[in-house]
Amino acid sequence: MNLAWAFLETPIGLLRVEASAAGLTRVHLAGAPQNEAEGPGWAHVTRFLDFAERYFAGEPVGYAGALDLSGATPQQAALWRYVQSIPYGRTQSYAQVGRALGLHPRAVGAGMRAVPWLLAVPAHRVIHADGRVGGFAGMEGVKAWLLAFEGVNPA
DNA sequence: CGCTCGCACATGG
DNA sequence: CCATGTGCGAGCG
Known part of the structure; x- marks a missing residue:
């Protein structure tokens, strides 16, 4: 699967955001940043980054974008x-x-x-x-x- | 009250 | 196979 990802510094630590064309595949705390990777899911990555920045700015927002549920039961x-x-x-x-x-x-x-x-x-x-x-x-x-x-x- | 034990469900290592 | 990101009811001090 061709994935896209990016990193974001937040109050709780370095966040790694990863997505496929279908939606977000993972969002978790990462130890160290790597290079970003644009790909089919880049739009989902940026959408989440936008949400996260507003969330940590104190806005009562929720992520309403797509999630990649392909691996879920x-x-x-x-x-x-x-x-x-x-x-x-x-x-x-x-x-x-x-x-x-x-x-x-x-x-x-x-x-x-x-x-x-x-x-x-x-x-x-x-x-x-x-x-x-x-x-x-x-x-x-x-x-x-x-x-x-x-x-x-x-x- | 507070603590322990047993049981029930689904998932991941 | 076993240990979890639990809840509830019972038993015992």
């Missing part, structure tokens, strides 16, 4: 699409998401773990039913930072 696709609809500054528990989609709470956690896109799919807005932040692929600090940044009560 049906459950993941449904779950991620649902999570993408959770509005800025709001949170929902794993159980709530599970009830909305007919999935076991634990299955929701499993699905969230596999989210390939930081920010594009606001996985950080899904927390424990009792208010605890929960895990975040080994980066709980990032999750807590994002929630605080959006003005969510620390709990």
Whole structure:
């Protein structure tokens, strides 16, 4: 697959944004920057960069561009699409998401773990039913930072 | 109250 | 096969 990518310095670290012609394929924290690569998905990359810059500037925006779901299972696709609809500054528990989609709470956690896109799919807005932040692929600090940044009560 | 245990689902290593 | 980004109910101090 011919991919395009770019890097963006943000308050939570260096972000690497990657996309195919179908949409974003990955958004994650990278150690060191590499050369950018334009390709079929470049438009998706720039669209995300625009969103990210506004997000970190404090605007209550959400990424509404395309995501490349070619590698996702049906459950993941449904779950991620649902999570993408959770509005800025709001949170929902794993159980709530599970009830909305007919999935076991634990299955929701499993699905969230596999989210390939930081920010594009606001996985950080899904927390424990009792208010605890929960895990975040080994980066709980990032999750807590994002929630605080959006003005969510620390709990 | 607070802590532990067991169970249920889906995914990735 | 096993350990997760969980929730809920039960049991025990």
